[in-house]
Amino acid sequence: MSDSKIDTPVNTHLPETLPVCPVRGSVIYPSMVMPIDAGRPVSIRAIDAALAQERVILIVSQRDKDVEEPSGSDLYEVGTACNILRMRKNADGSVQMLVQAFARARVETFTQEDGYLSAKVTRIEEEEGRATELKALFREVKERFERLLKEGKYLTPEVAQFILNLEDPSQLADYITFHLDFKLEDKQRVLETASAIERLKRVAILLDAELDLLETQRRIQQQVKDEVDKNQREFYLREQMKAIQRELGGEEGEMEVEEFREKIAALQLPENVRPEVERELNRFARMHPDSAEASVVRTYLDWIVSLPWNIRTEDQIDLKQAKAILDEDHYGLEKVKDRVLEYLAVRKLKLERAKKGEVAAEEVAKGPILLFVGPPGVGKTSIAKAIAKSLGRKYHRISLGGARDESDIRGHRRTYIGALPGRVIQGLRQAGSKNPVFLLDEVDKLGAGYQGDPAAALLELLDPAQNKEFTDHYLGVPFDMSEVLFICTANFPENIPGPLMDRMELIEFTSYIEQEKLEIAKRYLLPRQLSENGLKENQVVVTEAALNRLITHYTREAGVRNLEREIGTLLRKAARVILEEGKKRVRITDGDLEKYLGPARHMPESEAREPQIGVATGMFYTPVGGDIMFIETSVMPGKGQLILTGQLGEVMKESARAALSYAKKNAARLGIPLEKFDNSDVHIHVPAGAVPKEGPSAGIALTASLVSALAEVPVRNDVSMTGEITLTGRVLPIGGVKEKVLGARRAGIREVILPKQNEPDLSDIPAYLRHNLRFHFAENLDQALDWALVGGAQHMTHKPAQPVRKPRRPKVQPAARA
Structure with a gap:
């Protein structure tokens, strides 16, 4: 190790060119004496060059301390000119030197010498400024520095006292900046500032920021300390409570609390749910396990941890597979299947766009509430x-038929004994998934009682804009129901409240026609009943004719439930025959039905045998299918009264009155004497008097029957008719065209009169069922009567009465004379 010691006076002469010693992470200010350790070759060579010249070196800070061999661009433009007072080389090649800074120097250019940097520099002269302002800033900076020391900023007492004893404002700014933990950029900016006033201002700002930082740090520390004290206190009290419970035999309760705590932590509850659940858990931890209140809270926590807060199934939508699944179990219902496939297609497109980030994940769950x-x-x-x-979702059915209590949907509040969540939350727990398919069955049969209206409680549940935070009264916290696919069913949509109906999209299921029932029986019902009754496929054969007669004469329904029961009865009878008589195979034909099932229960109406005066063939619709009915009118001497019998509803009675008014107004054109209305009573009767009848669609048939009786013109027996009428003779559209036409076809009718506006409805009837029917589309009653009455329009035209001639008197022959 070599040692060089210099004791000569300090040189304040600044050469034009100086060797450059880069330093990392620190800044040296004029008048400071500092030790510097140099280990990099570039620094050691610069020190050697300075010692070989005037022992003056330029100390410059690096912009990036990670650069090992800096160039001129890696250094700041302002450094400190220093005299090298002492220098010592260590055995490892590093250098330790003691320098005294004496001037700020600005670098004009950097030059690469023999392995080190040199710089052409100019001195930055000190600028004093106004004495008063300088003095005020000096005092302000010193006061802030003292406050900083009082706030706990650590400096050795010797350094702190040395700084406080400084009387030179420039040195005060420099020394404070050097000894405090300011950023390198801030320290360099103070070095580059020539004016003492500006330098003190910068230091004042830095001290203010440091004071604010200390205040914030102190406040955070106090908060942390308070929280730690609180947690320690709670821990201490909880340990005391555990000890008390152990003395009372409550170790099981302690284990139960910890178990709940672990399950709740694993649920990852939403932020608006977690505080309430943790509050109940803390209450439970403080209770005795055998208390009544603890039992209530335990049940509540059981419900919370058993709900699928974050469990969902992934939708796997394949339209071809979905179509195959729908066709596998359902024959017909083409419009319904199309709508379901459209729904699935839209959902698949949304899923694909959500995966690409084009739409939000919440948008995928949104969709219509389907009402079947x-x-x-x-x-x-x-x-x-x-x-x-x-x-690929879970399925759960909730039957709402007869529900009269709002709590069926929203649950009971926990203040009641035996309270439970509503059936929606219960269904979610049973499904075990956050996004199941929920079938709300029979929504048209909801009732309203003094406990509330369950239909009103469904409004929030079935609104896509609100059900994201559905709150059950029992849970008391919101549950996201937006991912559930709700499907509702109803028999009579008019019984559903308007606001609830507005939230759903109606998809209509029409009743099956006989041909569809036959295919369903052959494809689904018969094989299923064979299996359920222990029979093999070839042991019992039911002919197609037998199935047809079973449909028409033994069942009368829109669906196929009773048909399946009758098929099951047939097969049970056949199974008994196989066992008792030892037959290997039983064949059932239409002639065998009476032997197995007894006489036919339903005899479909058939067309009249011949045209009759006052008897018109109408058509009607019921939920179990369509059929024809005969409307009979009789005119008898009387006082002009209209008699209506056959359990007619108010609308049907009004149609009869409108028909009579139309006949009176057009009596002359229809060939009806006006005095007949005043001197006769008109009796209109619809057979099957025990069955109530209602609706406006019998208007044409009522008019045809009435005009036929008054004009004494027969109504054609091979024509059936349906349509609403007005006083002016217009024919208005009606509903249930498909069922009515098929009922007329089954009865043997070959011509049908329909309103003109119902012509598009024929597209719902398969072509093979229409090919042997003739349709007439009426816009007014004149057209309808022309097609309905025997002879047509010629009997509707009034023929003026011929004048009655008086008989001539016979001439009296004169008596013969004798």
Whole structure:
């Protein structure tokens, strides 16, 4: 190790060119004496060059301390000119030197010498400024520095006292900046500032920021300390409570609390749910396990941890597979299947866009609430199951028929003994998934009682804009129901409240026609009943004619439930025959039905045998299918009264009055003497008097029967008719065209009169069922009567009465004379 010691006076002469010693992470200010350790070759060579010249070196800070061999661009433009007072080389090649800074120097250019940097420099002269301002800033900076020391900023007492004893404002700014933990950029900016006033201002700002930082740090430390004290206190009290419970035999309760705590932590509850659940858990931890209140809270926590807060199934939508699933279990229902496939297609497109980030994940869950409307037994529930199967989701059915209490939907509040969540939350727990398919069955049969209106409680549940925070009264916290696919069913949509109906999209299920029932019986019902009754496929054969007669004469329904029961009865009878008589195979024909099932229960109406005066053939619709009915009118001497019998509803009675008014107004054109209305009573009767009848669609048939009786013109027996009428003779559209036409076809009718506006409805009837029917589309009653009455329009034209001639008197022959 070599040692060089210099004791000569300090040189304040600044050469034009100086060797450059880069330093990392620190800044040296004029008048300071500092030790510097140099280990990099570039620094050691610069020190050697300075010692070989005037022992003056330029200390410059690096912009990036990670650069090992800096160039001129890696250094700041302002450094400190220093005299090398002492220098010592260590055995490892590093150098230790003691320098005294004496001037700020600005670098004009950097030059690369023999392995080190040199710089052409100019001195930055000190600028004093106004004495008063300088003095005020000097005092302000010193006061802030003292406050900083009082706040706990650590400096050795010797350094702190040395700084406080400084009387030179420039040195005060420099020394404070050097000894405090300011950023390198801030320290360099103070070095580059020539004016003492500006330098003191910068230091004042830095001291203010440091004071604010200390205050914030102190406040955070106090908060942390308070929280730690609180946690320690709670821990101490909890340990005391555990000890007390152990003395009372409550070790099981302690284990139960910890178990709940672990399960709740694993649930990852939403932020708006977690505080309430943790509050109940803390209450439970403070209770005795055998207390009544603890039992209530335990049940509540059991419900919380058993709900699928974050469990969901992934939708796997394949339209071909979905179509196959729908066709596998359902025959017909083409419009319904198309709508379901459209729904699935839209959902698949949304899923694909969500994966690409084009739409938010919340948008995928949004969609219509489907409402399946139709008579019983047409496949509403099984279609909902097929949707769940095609989506790969869980399925749960909630029957709402007869529900009269709001708590069925929203649950009971926990203040009641035996309180439970509503059936929606219960269904979610049973499904075990956050996004199941929920079937809300029979929503048209909800009742309202003094406990509230369950239909009103469904409004929030079935609104996509609100059900994201559905709150059950029992849970008391919101549960996100937006991912649930709700499907509702109903028989009569008019019984559903308007606001609830507005939230749903109606999909209508029509009743099955006979041909569809036949195919369903052959494809699904017969094989299923064979299996359920222990029979093999070839042991019992039911002919197609037998199935047809079973449909028409032994069942009368829109769906196929009773048909399946009758098939089951047939097969049970056949199974008994196989065992008792030892037959290997039983064949059932239409002639065998009476032997197995007894006489036919339903005899479909058939067309009249011949045209009759006052008897018109109408058509009617019921949820179990369509059929024809005869409307009879009799005119008898009387006082002009209209008599209506056959359990007619108010609308049908009004149609009869409108028909009579139309006949009176057009009596002359229809060939009806006006005095007949005043001197006769008109009696209109619809057979099957025990069955109530209602609706405006019998208007044409009522008019034809009435005009036929008054004009004494027969009505054609091979024509059936339906349509609403007005006083002016217009024919208005009606509903149930498909069922009515098929009922007329079954009765043997070959011509049908329909309103002109119902012509598009024929597209719902398969072509092979229409080919042997003739349709007339009436816009007014004149057209309808022309087609309905025997002879047509010629009997509707009034023929003026011929004048009655008086008979001539016979001439009296004169008596013969004798």
